[in-house]
Amino acid sequence: MTGTVTAVPLDPSNPSFSGHFTTWFGEADNKQNGVDHSTFMVHLTGSDGSSIKFHDTAHLSTSASGMTVSFDKPMCG
Numbered sequence: 001m002t003g004t005v006t007a008v009p010l011d012p013s014n015p016s017f018s019g020h021f022t023t024w025f026g027e028a029d030n031k032q033n034g035v036d037h038s039t040f041m042v043h044l045t046g047s048d049g050s051s052i053k054f055h056d057t058a059h060l061s062t063s064a065s066g067m068t069v070s071f072d073k074p075m076c077g
Contacts, residue, residue: 005044017052019044032064053077 001024007017021042028035037059044052053076060070 005042007044015046015048015050017044017046019052033062035059035061 002020002022005017005019005021009016019042021040023038023040025036025038027037038057040054040056042052042054046052054074055077056072056074058070058072060068062068
């Protein structure tokens with residue numbers, strides 16, 4: 001999914017931001033194993049010229065033996 005974002009502060013002395021986001025989710029499962037992945041990215045530009053960039057990648061996998069691996073990696077840029 002992709003879309004637009006607008007953030008307007010309650011205090012008008014602060015900048016407002018607008019931009020776009022993209023998110024994705026996928027999974028692969030069978031009787032013994034499962035894997036879930038997701039990504040999220042947002043890029044905003046402030047009315048004062050500043051910018052906000054954020055990206056997150058998440059992963060979860062489980063195996064028939066019960067082993068689970070998971071991570072969530074947020075990054076600001």
